[in-house]
Structure formats: C-alpha cells, structure tokens
Amino acid sequence: MFSGLAGKFKSLFEKFEGQKALTSESIADAVREVRVALLDADVNFKIVSSFIKRVKEKAIGRERVKGVSFGDQFIKIVHEQLVDLMGKESSSLNLNSPCPILLLVGLQGSGKTTQAAKLSHYLKDKSHCKKPLLVALDLQRPSAIEQLQVLGKKIDVDVYADLKQRNPVKVLRSALAFQKSEGHDLIILDTAGRLHVDEQLMDELAEIKKIAVPDEVLFVANSATGQEAVVIAKEFNDRIGITGSVLTMLDGSSRSGAAISIMEVSGKPLKFEGVGERIEDIQPFNPTSMADRILGMGDVINLVRRAEEQFNQKEQAVLEKKLRKATFTYDDYLAQMKKLKKMGPLKALMKMVPGFSEIEDFSSQELELLNTESMILSMTMKERLCMCEMIPTRRMRIAKGSGTGIHQVNKMIKNFKQIKKMMKNMPAMKKKLEKSGKMPMSMDQLREKF
Numbered sequence: 001m002f003s004g005l006a007g008k009f010k011s012l013f014e015k016f017e018g019q020k021a022l023t024s025e026s027i028a029d030a031v032r033e034v035r036v037a038l039l040d041a042d043v044n045f046k047i048v049s050s051f052i053k054r055v056k057e058k059a060i061g062r063e064r065v066k067g068v069s070f071g072d073q074f075i076k077i078v079h080e081q082l083v084d085l086m087g088k089e090s091s092s093l094n095l096n097s098p099c100p101i102l103l104l105v106g107l108q109g110s111g112k113t114t115q116a117a118k119l120s121h122y123l124k125d126k127s128h129c130k131k132p133l134l135v136a137l138d139l140q141r142p143s144a145i146e147q148l149q150v151l152g153k154k155i156d157v158d159v160y161a162d163l164k165q166r167n168p169v170k171v172l173r174s175a176l177a178f179q180k181s182e183g184h185d186l187i188i189l190d191t192a193g194r195l196h197v198d199e200q201l202m203d204e205l206a207e208i209k210k211i212a213v214p215d216e217v218l219f220v221a222n223s224a225t226g227q228e229a230v231v232i233a234k235e236f237n238d239r240i241g242i243t244g245s246v247l248t249m250l251d252g253s254s255r256s257g258a259a260i261s262i263m264e265v266s267g268k269p270l271k272f273e274g275v276g277e278r279i280e281d282i283q284p285f286n287p288t289s290m291a292d293r294i295l296g297m298g299d300v301i302n303l304v305r306r307a308e309e310q311f312n313q314k315e316q317a318v319l320e321k322k323l324r325k326a327t328f329t330y331d332d333y334l335a336q337m338k339k340l341k342k343m344g345p346l347k348a349l350m351k352m353v354p355g356f357s358e359i360e361d362f363s364s365q366e367l368e369l370l371n372t373e374s375m376i377l378s379m380t381m382k383e384r385l386c387m388c389e390m391i392p393t394r395r396m397r398i399a400k401g402s403g404t405g406i407h408q409v410n411k412m413i414k415n416f417k418q419i420k421k422m423m424k425n426m427p428a429m430k431k432k433l434e435k436s437g438k439m440p441m442s443m444d445q446l447r448e449k450f
Contacts, residue, residue: 022059022060022061022062022070022073022074023060023061024056024060026070027056027059027060027074030074031052031055031056034052034055034078035048035052038051038257038260041257041260042226042227042257042258043227043257043260043261044227044230044257044261044264044265047085047260047261047264047265051081051082051085054081054084055077055078055081058077058080058081059073059074059077062077075295078295079291079292079295082260082287082290082291082294082295083287083288083291084287085260085263085264085287086259086260086263086270086285086287086290086291087263087269087270087287088287089287090284090285090286090287091244091269091270091271091285092271092284093123093215093216093271094215094216094243095123095128095130095186095215096215097215098185099179099184099185099186099187100185100186100187100215100216101186101187101188101189101212101213101214101215101216102119102186102187102188102189102214102215102216102218103189103191103208103209103212103214103216103217103218104116104188104189104190104191104218104220104246105191105194105205105217105218105219105220105236105240105242106193106219106220106221106232106236107193107194107195107221107222107225107229107232108140108141108192108193108194109193109222110193110220110221110222110225110229110248111220111222111248111249111274112138112190112191112193112220113138113144113147113148113151113190114151114248114274115220115246115248115272115274115282116134116148116151116188116189116190117134117148117151117152117154117155117157117279118274118279118280118281118282119188119246119272119282120132120134120152120155120157120186120188121155121157121279121280121282122282123186124155124156124157130185130186131183131184131185131186132157132158132184132186132187132188133157133158133159133160133175133178133179133182133184133186133187133188134148134151134152134157134158134159134160134188134190135159135160135161135171135172135175135187135188135189135190136148136149136159136160136161136171136190137168137171137172137189137190137191137192137208138168138190138191138192138193139165139166139167139168139171139192140192140193140194140201141192141193144190144192145161145163148161148190149161151279154279155279158182158184160174160175160178160179162174168191168192168204168208169204169207169208169211172189172208172211172212173211175187176211176212187212189208189212189214191205191208196232196235196236196239202239202240205240206239206240209240209241216243216244216271217240217241217242217243217244218242218243218244218245218246218271218272219232219233219236219237219242219244219245219246219266219268220245220246220248221233221245221246221247221248221258221262222248222249223247223248223249223250223258223259224249225258226257226258227257227258227261229258229262230258230261230262230265230266231265233245233262233265233266233268234265234266234267237266237267237268242266242268243268244268244269244270244271245262245263245266245268245269245270245271246270246271246272246273246274247259247262247270247272247273247274247285248273248274249274250273250274250275259273259290260290260294269285270285271284271285272284272285273285273290328420329384329385329386330376330379330383330384330385330386330416331376331384331385333372333376333416333419334373334376334377334384337369337372337373338373371402371404371408371412372412372415374402374403374404375398375399375402375404375408375409375412376412377402378397378398378401378402379398383398390413395409395410395413
C-alpha cells in the first residue's frame, strides 16, 4: 500500500539537499512532484490543488530551525497537512447505547460482508467484550447469506438469516425481536450492495435505516475504486446520511488516494480500514498513522497497538527481569515468537517499521521463524530451559527431529545467544546513544523542535 506514492515522496525530499532557504523557487520542483504523486494515486483534483496551496503557504519563508534540515522541515509541513486533510484525530464508533446498531452500506463488491465479520470479531474481543449479532440483509447477491454464516461460525458470532424471506425489511424486524430474546448487545446489519442512482434500492435502504435507527451508518468503500468511491460516499451521505466510512483492500491498492480524499469530500470521518485478508486485519483509522505510511515512515502507531494487544505490561516486566538476569530461555524465546505471529505476518509487521517499508522479500524470514519454532519444540525440557550444554550430539538430534540441517540448528542457537546478550545490554546501549546524540530522530522529536 502506498509504495509508489511513498517512493515518489522520498525522491523529492532529496531535492532539498544543499538548499539554504524555503522559497517559492526552491520548493517549486518538490511541490510539482507532490502534485503529480497525489494525482497518480487518484486523489481528487480539487483536493490536491487545495492541499498544494496550503503546503506552499506554510513552507515559503519558513526560517531554518537549528538542527533540522530544510528537507525535514518540508516533510513535517507535508505530514501536518496530510493529517489535517484526513481528519486530524481518530474517530471512534458510537457504542454508548445498550445495544448499538451498525448499518453497513455501499456498492456491490466493496467488501461489506467481510467487513461486517471483521468488525464483529474486533468488537467481540476482550477490549470491547461485546456479544454481536450479524444480520444478513443482503438478499440480492447469491451466496451472500452463506458467506456471512461461514464467517460467523469461524469467529463464533451468531448470524440471523431467513432463507425463505425476500424482503430485507421483514428480515430486519424479525432480527430485532430475535436480538431481544437472545441478549445480544451489538447488532451489525450487512445490506445488499447498491448504486446511489437505483431509486428503489435506495428507498429500501432508507426504510431499513428508519426501522433500525442505527447508531452508526458506515459506508464501506473499496480503496481500489479510487475517486469513484469518494464521489459515491458523498452521494450516500446526501441520500441516506452516513456517520463514517470503512476503507477496504488498502493492502493491495495502488490507487489509495481514496484514503486521502474521502473525509474531505464526504464530510464524514474514516473510522476503520481493512489492511489484509485475515479476519483480524481491520484497525481503527488514524490520520497520523496514514500520513506516516504515505511518507514512507512506517506505521509505528499501529505496530505499538498490536504489540500492546499481545504483550501486557506485567509480562513485559517479567521478561525484562529475565533478560537482565540472563535467565531468558528457549521457552521464553518460543513464547515471544508465538505472540509475534499473532500480531500478523512478518512481512506486514516489518513494513510498519520505519526504514523497512521498501523491502519486498520476507519469505526467507518467515520460513526461518517456522524452522526456529520446530527446532525449539524438538528440544528436551532441560535443553529448552538452558539447563544443559548444547553439545554436537544434542544438536544433531534436534536437527533430525525438526527436519532441518545441523547448520540451521547452529545458526538458531547462535542467534538466540546474540539476542539474549543484546537484550541484556539494551539499557546501557540506549544510554550511550542518547549521550552521544546519535539516537535517530523520530517524528515526535521532529515536532518538538518546532
């Protein structure tokens, strides 16, 4: 996602090397390339023009800040304007009523059914503790009900469907009665895809909204649709009244300008984004995170969020104590790897780390993680607890038991020892870097300098 856009921004920022001031002449090339990059990403033309105007107003005449290059200053200005364009702050769902109702609307093929299941899974976890009910109101698309039922079963969420009924309004009334009897405290309505020019279907959607009185009306937009999705979001808002949008398929789209445009055009915030095929691959939309990704700075905000979901503070304190006392074992190593896998594919996680977004091939690292897990599981309990020396005969047995080679076992043991040593020395290394002033400057630190 945004790889082409991020690459263009990176190349234009290099143009500021040697510049002595931010003037209309010195930023002309950079501004021109920002405009082209955004238009190529299918950002709305009027939005691009307005964005460029604001960047120029902020940049021209800006004095040099001590310790910060003009290139970094320009990056900060572009970053700030992108964040402003996409809503400044995250916008959460309205879940304050006893049984919130979320109504999902949009075009056919935008991913509403999948997003309904993803939202159910997201709101069902320990942080929200909801008991969702998925309601199948898509009676237009063949197999839509079956798809929702399969997804519901996969995530252990109830699905209400009526295979004999062809009127979604009647299905909705029955579902609301069912919810009251079964004690669900969240309802997600999956409606049929429709064009905003289809009067009959839009009237049907208006009636569904009138009966359900939803707390949220979420327009689900496929980011690959580009500007068209943005225009249609505005039409749905004018006709039905949406409260926000969910952007899907951001992981595979080169035309992700919809993420930049949709809030400005529709006037309603982006609330969630789908970033992968797994049921877990949905996250709250964060304008700062999106701006970071567009500028090729990784996605630290969501990386930290995922880590916090898997690594609680108590566990981290225990782990830190083990590392400092050099009692970190292969069992601990294995437990950390399992938590890492729950955070998502290694390729996706590494793309979130600043400086790693351009690396394409992580397949070998994925395989190495699997092999490491197999090797540790092939160890005896004493070996896993580091209670015996890893002599050659033990290493040979581990290689045979895990289906790997002796050189791979040797490499894994070497890596384990290096990680153990590095983590033990991490606090001292950090203090040394901070004293020398060689710690890399984060976006937060860059902001503080202004």
